Amino acid sequence: MVTGITRAQRLMLATVCAVAVSTIYAIQPVLAVAGTELGLSPQSLGVLIAAGQIGYFAGLILLVPLGDLMNRRRLIGAMLALTAAGAAVTAAAPNGVVAVVGLAFAGVFAVVVQVTVAYVAAVSAPGERGRNIGAVTSGVVIGILGVRVVAGLLGDTFGWRAVFALLAVLCAGLAVVTRGGLTQDVRTSGDRYTRILRSMGRLVTTDRLFLSRGLITLFVFASFGSLWSCLALPLGAQPWSLGTTEIGLFGLVGLAGALGAGRAGRWADAGHAQLITGWSLLLLAASWLLIARTGPTLVLLVVGIVLLDFAVQAVHVSSQHLLTTAHPDRAGSVIGAYMAFYSLGSALGAVSTTWAYTSWGWWASCLFGALYAMAGFAVWWSAQRWLRDRRPKINQPTFRTRYATMIPRR
Template structure:
């Protein structure tokens, strides 16, 4: 379906992605305060973060494939409404157990983000697909990084529950807006749900493009997660000793870098997705040399964050463009399976950074982040070499007659 989407629709869909993903990450800047109020010990408060991530992973496997079977416009609205319910439960939670349940529900249905990306890929004209995906996925970055700033400020002024009240209202409002302002996207697939799930397994086993992009994404977001899961550690320690609000403001640097990578969608439309992936992964590795410098000035750290998030978003957009172009009829299940690698990579980065910082300090975290970037580059180089001399990988704008 190549009906195209308008600028206003792109904005709404980017807002959907930002609001939904924020329900998972908003708890991070206010974790200590929320955990204490809910009666959780510092060690147990990590369950609040884990709940959203576990729910999200389950949703990637179980819910995103529904987009290949039903009208995605209606599915987007329904998933948003249920995300709002999860956020509302979290905001009203009287204890830790209820809050964990609320965050798990919000995370489960926050996979509306991937349904939205699949919807954009399906309704975009071929020459606009990369641009539209880049614009909409920018909303994901706004949510992940921007909510750190907003949650830090609201947490210090109105309390941590206000963050989830605001998100519940926003998700509910967007659910109504999407139903009235998006094109219908009816599915014509004759597959059954179980067949869609099985196709996701086959992708990993048989599809070389998917496997290579999945591995690149795992390492990409392991590097990304190493930064954003651990950045508060050196900034909260001597000589800086920043508070929650000040640390959250560093998300603005990442936001600037990621939004700067919106051009990656246009590069993908022009057939340069593979090349963009290669030099962006190298740029990601180099950025860690700047991120590591936190001793006497934070200028280099800020520049490094901008470069790092630019590189991550450029690779992420390129990968989604390649996969949705290669599998236009099952974009939902492909994106869902692809994002499972994202989820695993983010978790790997989070584990790495706390472990490395405890043993050796911030420099070890930065070494790990650079290692993950280079591992992704090796995967890219290996797969590029195998396709060189064979039939080249065709990216966007293929005539329909060749599919």
């Protein structure tokens, strides 16, 4: 049912994405402080980050497909309320076990982000789908990067628990607002839940577009994770020795690039999604040449971060536009399966870049980030060649036939 979406609704849904995804990443800037208060050893701090990511991955597979069966407006409100509950449990956690449970619970229902994207794709007019997806998806990057700034400031001022208390209040408020501010999106599909789950698995083996876009996304977000999972390490070391709040402010730099990529949705609407993907992947690889330069000035690093986040967002928006256009009747399950690649890529980037940095230094982390970008470009190039080979070949006239047609018949 295509009803269109207003500017106010776009803003509301972008806010939903920003706040929901923040519940997964808010623990990173306050990790050390939270771990100490919860009684966790330095070696086990990673479980706090992993809890939200594992919950998110489970939600992508098990909950996002519900959007193809249920009224998405009600589903968005219910999932926001449950995300609020998880954030509240985390804020009040007396120990590490309870905090892990709260973070995992919030992560499971934070997949309201993907239900929101599927809702936008369903209610948007065809000529506005890319623009709307781009605007709403910008909220995801705003949440991932912006929460670093907010959490750093709140953590230093009021303590780490205040971060999750604020997120719980915001999620609960948005659950109420979306209930009355969104139009109905009643699902009419006769599919069963188990059948949809099986179809998600078949996408990988039978849908060439989905597989290529999934692999591109895996490598793109591995490159993205290579930067943001490790950036605090070189900035906190000599010669910069920046503090948590100062490092968090670099999230504002990333926001500039991510917001600039909102234009990618309009380009996708104009039929340029594939072309934008190729150029953005090359830009992503090139940005690492600047990011690798962390001295004697941070100017080149700042420019590189802007370019990287622009490229990542442009590819992400283009991929979602192509997939929701190709599968309009099951956008929820397709987006859920697609975002599983995103989750795996983020984890791959976080693990590999930390290992590379501790083994060889910042240059090695940057090399990994650039290689991930080039791997994504290789997948895109191969997919383009496959598409060209599949197009029907039109017999081109030879010189002799062209010349013969120029001779008048007697």
